[in-house]
Amino acid sequence: MRSQITLNQYARGHMVGTRHTASPLRDEAEKALARGYEVVLDFAGVEATQSFVDELVGGLILRHGPDILSRLIFRACSDDVRAIIEFVAADRCDQYLKAHSH
Amino acid sequence: MPKTITLPPYLSARSADDTVAVCGLLLEGGGAVLVDASRLKFADPFGLAMLGATFQMLRDVERTVQVCGLGAAAAGYLGRMDVFEGVERVDCGPPANQRHNRGDSLVELTRLDTPQEVDQAAYRLAHALVGHLPGIDPDEPPDEMSGYTTFDRLVEPIQYALSELLENALTHARGHGFAHASVWVASQHYPSSGIIRLGVVDNGCGILASLRGHPELKHERHLEAILAALQPRVSCNRDLRLNLESVNQGVGLTTTCRIAEHAGGRLVIVSGDARHDTAGKSGELAGHAYWQGTAIALECRRVGLPDIRYRELLPAYEGQYRPGLRFE
Known part of the structure; x- marks a missing residue:
């Protein structure tokens, strides 16, 4: 079962920018994950700041660990958004693993 | 008198x-x-x-x-x-x-008091600035391959930079007893030189107070704090305990600086008694001048903005972990 968050509807122009906008979307994703859904983050038609992606995706990793990524699907990402997701995910997974290695 | x-x-x-x-x-x-x-x-x-x-x-x-x-x-x-x-x-x-x-080349001074205002303000200010540039038609048909217009390509880097700078100002600046800090922003395009300038000023706690106690800050000096804040992964709350409401990655200011530099420009950052110019001199302000808060000037060349690719501006990832990601 999948739950989808369409980011275009939260964009100003073509961009989703702030942590403030991302935070309630992360809460929405967490609720869907808690019900056992996979969550599709649909980036069609939008660019995103690193801060937005970090608050949404990085926040989920810090709270639930890298395994959460197996239940997230990133759809229709531009090259820039894809690179930002890859950077945020790697950096936050690394941070999580270091924090839990003792 | x-x-x-x-x-x-x-x-x-x-x-x-x-x-x-x-x-x-x-x-x-x-x-x-x-x-x-x-x-x-x-x-x-x-x-x-x-x-x-x-x-x-x-x-x-x-x-x-x-x-x-x-x-x-x-x-x-x-x-x-x-x-x-x-x-x-x-x-x-x-x-x-x-x-x-x-009015063809400037956007008036705007004051923001809450983080909720940032998204809309960054969008409005970037559109207003680019919308007034000569030779730019906001209503031109988008490129069939990318779906973007020339207007979009100019707006996005400015909107990105404003979003990061304004949200930084309304979050970090409000710690340490400065809960009511505000931020002011103004911008202008100079047609003869093709330069775009933004000014973002807050009256909050300042960068040194925000980073006090951070391991990257060897001495409690304003200039050192400014330089530390420009380093990737240095943030006042990146390394706090997990499960907080929000943590920063410490990359936003770094990326904003790189946007300016890739578009042929620079940042000037003032906080406390120090000034750092990413393309010029840095040091203590003359005459014991002091600003309680942070003031940032971003300068870039209009011609460089459409070529900004955010994926080229991110800090290098030096860790070992390569997570599996599901892209569709």
Whole structure:
């Protein structure tokens, strides 16, 4: 079962920018994950700041660990958004693993 | 008798020391202030945001501000930028709407008080600035391959930078007893040089207070704090315990700086008693000048903006972990 968050509807122009906008979307994703859904983050038609992606995706990793990524699907990402997701995910997974290695 | 303070000839990022010094003099003490602007020749968005923030901070504590001696050109320009809201002009040039209206290339001073305002403000300001650029049609059909217009390609990097700078200002700046800090932003395009300038000023806790105790900060000095804040992964709350409401990655300011540099520009950052110019000199401000908060000037070339690729601006990832990601 999948739950989808369409980011275009939260964009100003073509961009989703702030942590403030991302935070309630992360809460929405967490609720869907808690019900056992996979969550599709649909980036069609939008660019995103690193801060937005970090608050949404990085926040989920810090709270639930890298395994959460197996239940997230990133759809229709531009090259820039894809690179930002890859950077945020790697950096936050690394941070999580270091924090839990003792 | 009001205290009389004379503005310097230049209120700008390039004369940040003088700009910060005069704003500090205006804020000192109490009572009414008379601002002698007869020497003022030029103000850029950094100077406008500093002066506008200072005027509004004076009004917030019910201190009367009068401005005298402004020439017609400066009066029109500063009036158009809304710097004089609530300020009485005495013996100045005519109002902005009668002459020297340069509305084709500037966006007026805007004050933000809450993080909720940032998304809409970054969008509106970036659109307003780019929408006034000569030769740009916001309504042109988008490129069939990318779905983007020339207008979009110019707006996005500015919107990105504003989003990061404004949210930083309204989150980090509000710690350490500065819960009511505000942020002021102004911007302008200079058609003859093709340069775009933004000024973002807050009256919050400043970068040093925000980073105090961080392992990257070896000495408690404002300049060292500014330099540390520009390093990737240095943030006041990146390394706090997990499960907090929000943690920063410490990359936003770094990326914003790289946007400016990739578009042929730079950042000038002032906080406390220090100034850092990413393309020029850094050090303590002259004459014991001091700004309680952070003031940032971003300068870039319009021609460089459409070529910005955010994926090329991210810090290098030096860790070992390569997570599996599901892209569709």
